[in-house]
Amino acid sequence: MKVKVGINGYGTIGKRVATAVNQQDDMEIVGITKTRPTYEAKDAVKKGYPVYVPKESLEAFEAAGVPVAGTVEDMIEAADIIVDCTPGKLAEEYKAKYAAAGKKAIWQGGEDHGLTGISFNATANYKESWGAQFSRVVSCNTTGLLRTLYKIDENFKIKNAFVTLIRRSADPNDSKNGPINAIEPVVKLPTHHGPDVQSIMPWLNISTMAVKVPTTLMHVHTIVVELEKEATTEEIKEVIRNCPRVMMVKNKDGVKSTAQIMDLARELGRSRGDMFEIVVWEEGIKVVGNTLYFYQAVNQESDVIPENIDCIRSMCKLEADPAKSMEKTDRSMGL
């Protein structure tokens, strides 16, 4: 019996989760939802996903000739678990609907930890969502920070972490947002990223600052970590190299910027040219005394996708061993 997964919201994250669910042998897509008959809705039909829509959208889909399987409520009924990738402000409303239907649901990092009371990262706390009705996969940036900092903390104990997030301004399919020639600081400090990491590692001292910059490809983090235990640069490299879903690249191999990383992802034949791993530049790792410095890059559209799959497995009790779930997810997705 495969777990029946419904995708509520078929945008940047939703469509990627759908592809990844389709690649697993223990879960299947029962449908996706879309509010407007866009190119993405038409493509979902081509991919063979049943498309469910809000009642008020039925007419527009009919007019556009996009076949509809039923309403959003019908999809919720058909699913064992819903991956909610709807935009903000709908979470509470949908939570009530999922609860009324007795269904499980996963939200994304755009929602607050308080919505579910449990947040998820496969490396850090797979078991906390075990059998849970509701959970939340943390945001792309938080996922990136957890993948490396959790293992560094486990091995060397982090006294303090200071992070600057250099954020992409818009996704590649977004021609609406800016800036296009400016740097925009997030002046409200601390930014939400530090507290979000603490929703999973509450013991971690972490402060975050952030700026938006004119690029679409990836976020980059500059990370300064004061360590309790002494470490050498080589020891840190070894730990980072062994972090799950982290890829080490070399500047001297020509991976000088996020542009080459995303080109590499296309060469690797990943679906949509995605880079699901957090990418760390080997030459950019340096320890001076007890202070560690490194750079990492985060593909904002895709790093959380494998986490959504593992979160489904934990919540639906498909696999008790985090390492086995992650290994299965990664193998099926081509990581």
Next chain:
Amino acid sequence: MKVKVGINGYGTIGKRVATAVNQQDDMEIVGITKTRPTYEAKDAVKKGYPVYVPKESLEAFEAAGVPVAGTVEDMIEAADIIVDCTPGKLAEEYKAKYAAAGKKAIWQGGEDHGLTGISFNATANYKESWGAQFSRVVSCNTTGLLRTLYKIDENFKIKNAFVTLIRRSADPNDSKNGPINAIEPVVKLPTHHGPDVQSIMPWLNISTMAVKVPTTLMHVHTIVVELEKEATTEEIKEVIRNCPRVMMVKNKDGVKSTAQIMDLARELGRSRGDMFEIVVWEEGIKVVGNTLYFYQAVNQESDVIPENIDCIRSMCKLEADPAKSMEKTDRSMGL
């Protein structure tokens, strides 16, 4: 008797120093040098600056119809002090020429501290260049860091400073360099910025990381400072507000990014629309415990210009009081 200033290299910095020298009543331009008859060379002629060229360029200037006052050596002879704004790798050669002619000279931050043995920032060490034959105005980023960190250190003693520099990729008149849609980390750590600050504040513990981003307007720094003495956010704001050549702006006034800063500079009627001040976002200043966080922006084309004027004054013994020289410079330049 006005001090006779020659500008060797009439590019981004050179042309701005020329304008600023022209605005002073105790110094004057005796000429500028240019290797090719570009639009900048033609504009220099229009502005009334004698244009000097290398011997091998005489023909090209004649062919282009750009009148020449003599050779570079002639300009060196005519000047009391040369502001050297030539591109890299020419410094040692020119230093020998200036020395042979018995002239003073100022280099820019692209050159190493070792070239002159003295580096200059008006706030931090005006008097160290007093009467010197050779000095060096530190780079735009280093100037920015010194303007704020020197006063913060003076008031609260800095234990550690961690800085991420988010660097513009190209100047506004540069259509050659990139990246145009990527973030590029500087993986060699520490980046040169920290040691450059230490050429003027050798006692300061400072570590720097840097990324290049696709914008032309300004650099932005995220700064984390661990203070020896306790401070409140309000006390820090007061210190930063009183730093010379630092402008405090408010996000809630609409100055959300570097784009609005540079638009403000144009509204202020600055020559070339330059922002000579380091700009700090008031809402982005925050103290938590003994740790201070803030953002600042640096107009890479222009923040060092007033420093060049003060450096001339210190080296030529025109004004012994740093505050008086800075006040004179700022008033004349419209700061």
